[in-house]
Amino acid sequence: xxxxxxxxxxxxxxxxxxxxxxxxxxxxxxxxxxxxxxxxxxxxxxxxxxxxxxxxxxxxxxxxxxxxxxxxxxxxxxxxxxxxxxxxxxxxxxxxxxxxxxxxxxxxxxxxxxxxxxxxxxxxxxxxxxxxxxxxxxxxxxxxxxxxxxxxxxxxxxxxxxxxxxxxxxxxxxxxxxxxxxxxxxxxxxxxxxxxxxxxxxxxxxxxxxxxxxxxxxxxxxxxxxxxxxxxxxxxxxxxxxxxxxxxxxxxxxxxxxxxxxxxxxxxxxxxxxxxxxxxxxxxxxxxxxxxxxxxxxxxxxxxxxxxxxxxxxxxxxxxxxxxxxxxxxxxxxxxxxxxxxxxxxxxxxxxxxxxxxxxxxxxxxxxxxxxxxxxxxxxxxxxxxxxxxxxxxxxxxxxxxxxxxxxxxxxxxxxxxxxxxxxxxxxxxxxxxxxxxxxxxxxxxxxxxxxxxxxx
Amino acid sequence: xxxxxxxxxxxxxxxxxxxxxxxxxxxxxxxxxxxxxxxxxxxxxxxxxxxxxxxxxxxxxxxxxxxxxxxxxxxxxxxxxxxxxxxxxxxxxxxxxxxxxxxxxxxxxxxxxxxxxxxxxxxxxxxxxxxxxxxxxxxxxxxxxxxxxxxxxxxxxxxxxxxxxxxxxxxxxxxxxxxxxxxxxxxxxxxxxxxxxxxxxxxxxxxxxxxxxxxxxxxxxxxxxxxxxxxxxxxxxxxxxxxxxxxxxxxxxxxxxxxxxxxxxxxxxxxxxxxxxxxxxxxxxxxxxxxxxxxxxxxxxxxxxxxxxxxxxxxxxxxxxxxxxxxxxxxxxxxxxxxxxxxxxxxxxxxxxxxxxxxxxxxxxxxxxxxxxxxxxxxxxxxxxxxxxxxxxxxxxxxxxxxxxxxxxxxxxxxxxxxxxxxxxxxxxxxxxxxxxxxxxxxxxxxxxxxxxxxxx
Numbered sequence: 001x002x003x004x005x006x007x008x009x010x011x012x013x014x015x016x017x018x019x020x021x022x023x024x025x026x027x028x029x030x031x032x033x034x035x036x037x038x039x040x041x042x043x044x045x046x047x048x049x050x051x052x053x054x055x056x057x058x059x060x061x062x063x064x065x066x067x068x069x070x071x072x073x074x075x076x077x078x079x080x081x082x083x084x085x086x087x088x089x090x091x092x093x094x095x096x097x098x099x100x101x102x103x104x105x106x107x108x109x110x111x112x113x114x115x116x117x118x119x120x121x122x123x124x125x126x127x128x129x130x131x132x133x134x135x136x137x138x139x140x141x142x143x144x145x146x147x148x149x150x151x152x153x154x155x156x157x158x159x160x161x162x163x164x165x166x167x168x169x170x171x172x173x174x175x176x177x178x179x180x181x182x183x184x185x186x187x188x189x190x191x192x193x194x195x196x197x198x199x200x201x202x203x204x205x206x207x208x209x210x211x212x213x214x215x216x217x218x219x220x221x222x223x224x225x226x227x228x229x230x231x232x233x234x235x236x237x238x239x240x241x242x243x244x245x246x247x248x249x250x251x252x253x254x255x256x257x258x259x260x261x262x263x264x265x266x267x268x269x270x271x272x273x274x275x276x277x278x279x280x281x282x283x284x285x286x287x288x289x290x291x292x293x294x295x296x297x298x299x300x301x302x303x304x305x306x307x308x309x310x311x312x313x314x315x316x317x318x319x320x321x322x323x324x325x326x327x328x329x330x331x332x333x334x335x336x337x338x339x340x341x342x343x344x345x346x347x348x349x350x351x352x353x354x355x356x357x358x359x360x361x362x363x364x365x366x367x368x369x370x371x372x373x374x375x376x377x378x379x380x381x382x383x384x385x386x387x388x389x390x391x392x393x394x395x396x397x398x399x400x401x402x403x404x405x406x407x408x409x410x411x412x413x414x415x416x417x418x419x420x421x422x423x424x425x426x427x428x429x430x431x432x433x434x435x436x437x438x439x440x441x442x443x444x445x446x447x448x449x450x451x452x453x454x455x456x457x
Numbered sequence: 458x459x460x461x462x463x464x465x466x467x468x469x470x471x472x473x474x475x476x477x478x479x480x481x482x483x484x485x486x487x488x489x490x491x492x493x494x495x496x497x498x499x500x501x502x503x504x505x506x507x508x509x510x511x512x513x514x515x516x517x518x519x520x521x522x523x524x525x526x527x528x529x530x531x532x533x534x535x536x537x538x539x540x541x542x543x544x545x546x547x548x549x550x551x552x553x554x555x556x557x558x559x560x561x562x563x564x565x566x567x568x569x570x571x572x573x574x575x576x577x578x579x580x581x582x583x584x585x586x587x588x589x590x591x592x593x594x595x596x597x598x599x600x601x602x603x604x605x606x607x608x609x610x611x612x613x614x615x616x617x618x619x620x621x622x623x624x625x626x627x628x629x630x631x632x633x634x635x636x637x638x639x640x641x642x643x644x645x646x647x648x649x650x651x652x653x654x655x656x657x658x659x660x661x662x663x664x665x666x667x668x669x670x671x672x673x674x675x676x677x678x679x680x681x682x683x684x685x686x687x688x689x690x691x692x693x694x695x696x697x698x699x700x701x702x703x704x705x706x707x708x709x710x711x712x713x714x715x716x717x718x719x720x721x722x723x724x725x726x727x728x729x730x731x732x733x734x735x736x737x738x739x740x741x742x743x744x745x746x747x748x749x750x751x752x753x754x755x756x757x758x759x760x761x762x763x764x765x766x767x768x769x770x771x772x773x774x775x776x777x778x779x780x781x782x783x784x785x786x787x788x789x790x791x792x793x794x795x796x797x798x799x800x801x802x803x804x805x806x807x808x809x810x811x812x813x814x815x816x817x818x819x820x821x822x823x824x825x826x827x828x829x830x831x832x833x834x835x836x837x838x839x840x841x842x843x844x845x846x847x848x849x850x851x852x853x854x855x856x857x858x859x860x861x862x863x864x865x866x867x868x869x870x871x872x873x874x875x876x877x878x879x880x881x882x883x884x885x886x887x888x889x890x891x892x893x894x895x896x897x898x899x900x901x902x903x904x905x906x907x908x909x910x911x912x913x914x
Contacts, residue, residue: 173881
């Protein structure tokens with residue numbers, strides 16, 4: 001059997017999913033609703049529509065529709081870079097001398113370098129459909145900003161990206177990729193917004209933060225006619241779009257009659273993990289099949305493993321809605337971990353509820369161990385992984401090594417979310433032995449976390 | 458018919474070529490032999506074996522075997538990143554409003570970022586088979602060095618890369634990718650070789666050149682037990698390995714009963730172009746089918762269009778064999794064109810002979826026009842192309858626009874050799890309007906070109 005499975009399983013175009021899957025429809029315990037930060041009442045579509053496109057606001061609140069048609073124009077764009085390959089890691093299995101069968105779903109074969117494009121193109125499409133002029137967003141490491149720039153370029157939409165100043169300066173190449181796709185990239189904090197000017201006045205030398213960039217992007221959208229704000233993770237709508245990853249993975253496995261035992265993904269805000277596990281989790285929720293799901297997060301930003309399940313602000317600036325999630329506190333500043341995409345204090349409300357209900361596990365891993373796995377994987381499987389993705393590699397290798405001990409022939413699937421071409425500064429630190437493994441103390445976590453009057457914690 | 462052709466044609470694993478194709482076997486006029494720089498007599502396998510692996514020396518001189526089996530271990534490695542997709546550029550066709558049908562063979566979906574890996578893995582394999590400890594090479598832009606590092610890592614071979622000093626300093630990320638794969642990377646000229654020390658003494662502030670790096674790499678190989686030198690282009694053996702590109706392209710087209718009219722590739726030393734056109738050229742040579750082939754080169758380094766067809770040194774240091782080729786003179790220093798992979802004074806002897814015999818055409822294009830095409834392509838097709846590859850894009854678009862004028866429904870195939878993630882400095886210059894279009898004067902070309910006693914020019 002094993003010999004008949006190719007190194008890479010590509011679906012045919014006609015086998016590609018044509019609907020997204022909304023896992024909330026199968027959840028008995030729905031994720032708690034987003035609350036208006038002013039009234040502390042559940043957000044309505046009308047309220048959300050001031051910030052997001054109307055169709056996306058509807059998707060955000062839709063808990064009951066299991067399958068949502070992917071519009072034709074998005075399918076067309078998907079066909080330019082999808083289906084992504086599901087790869088059988090034969091070489092890695094051989095080197096690890098494990099009886100485990102390892103597969104990874106590789107989302108890095110597009111110019112944005114990650115899975116982010118799956119939701120960026122959807123959000124840009126709905127903005128175009130609504131007749132908007134453009135969208136605003138923030139970006140830290142730059143993957144989301146790149147993906148959105150590509151999507152906006154395709155639909156001739158204006159794209160304003162607020163890039164955390166330290167990244168803007170340290171990652172000029174990311175900035176140039178976005179400019180190639182016609183986006184305007186502004187280092188944040190900037191003089192272009194009120195909140196930016198206020199922060200600059202208070203902290204003249206600041207290099208910015210994601211929280212500040214979010215606040216600037218929201219202000220720029222809300223204050224400009226024909227613009228809306230878009231976000232690359234955490235939201236329910238993003239998980240919905242990212243379900244394309246899991247649906248393709250499941251279709252590819254089904255084609256070869258493979259049932260995985262363990263499914264592993266890295267988790268920052270939850271976009272990749274939520275998308276990868278969605279259809280499998282659906283089966284588990286419906287009692288059709290059991291799977292072991294493992295979320296992997298950095299030990300420096302351990303939302304699942306050390307956070308609290310409570311209502312909290314989604315942003316540091318406290319202008320966004322409140323979400324009930326595993327959180328380290330909206331005031332928590334993660335250390336300078338090189339997996340910029342995983343440096344977020346909270347977690348998708350969907351994944352938080354599933355974790356709370358015992359339907360999935362989580363593990364926190366340290367940075368140096370992650371780069372050990374990254375380099376090992378690069379040398380054996382040939383792909384240079386992003387630091388974020390390498391969290392999943394770490395645990396996949398750990399599980400495969402356990403199988404070597406026990407002799408179990410488990411089937412392991414993990415999400416390889418992207419490539420590390422723009423992360424070579426991190427690899428250089430690793431090569432030079434200059435990488436640190438900062439783990440926050442209990443006092444570092446959840447600062448100012450008891451200041452949410454009017455909501456149940 | 459058109460609707461039944463998918464956006465991307467992927468061959469199944471069992472449809473992948475298992476032999477390389479040696480176009481020399483079908484050439485009536487064989488390429489002129491390499492000459493020993495000392496004796497001016499044709500190089501023998503024995504002489505070449507001092508520098509190259511023996512099996513590769515044999516391939517270099519084999520003019521008669523049309524098909525050569527790809528060893529099992531190389532096929533296994535190919536399966537990790539091949540087959541590469543043949544993409545139908547539906548979106549580009551639509552935006553150009555052309556009746557032409559455009560396809561591109563995309564070789565950038567591997568961590569080395571280009572087609573170079575196809576030959577790197579073959580050369581590393583034969584080195585391993587011969588029981589060598591390692592190989593040496595030079596790299597300019599870094600694509601070849603990266604590919605070779607990956608290949609050597611796979612076979613546990615030591616890999617010493619001499620990287621042109623200016624690139625070493627300006628492209629630290631390329632260097633780190635090579636280090637990730639365990640290669641040692643030395644800025645050239647260096648104190649580690651005699652020729653390096655001599656050059657440093659003569660030109661203390663020099664930032665190096667490809668010619669100097671070649672000389673250092675050759676010295677390091679010849680002077681060290683268990684090492685050989687490897688090269689990423691120009692050589693016959695490299696074109697042989699790269700025929701995998703053309704063979705896959707042809708198999709994919711045949712599957713859908715498509716016969717191309719025009720086949721386009723960028724040309725520096727000829728590795729990609731020679732590989733892409735090989736099986737099609739074979740058909741043309743055997744009188745089975747006619748095709749139009751177009752080599753595209755930078756106007757700043759126009760070997761085909763302004764060079765002479767004559768014996769010349771393959772390297773600036775004049776230690777390598779003499780080859781009869783289109784050349785600008787081994788003393789020619791190309792201007793700082795951003796397509797580092799195309800900055801070579803000569804050209805593959807195979808392609809030179811084919812061009813001389815009127816079997817293919819060549820065009821020289823200017824840098825700014827190339828980046829216009831690159832950005833246009835990135836925005837429409839989503840892939841950020843390497844500057845080298847964008848030369849082919851430029852001419853493919855030009856030909857498609859001609860079809861718009863004439864109404865001809867030509868089928869155009871071009872080689873998209875790689876991605877531009879490490880070329881953002883060039884893109885930045887382009888965005889800022891700081892890109893120049895240097896074209897050498899007649900006096901700049903062929904300096905010191907009459908100093909080859911004993912060979913027919």
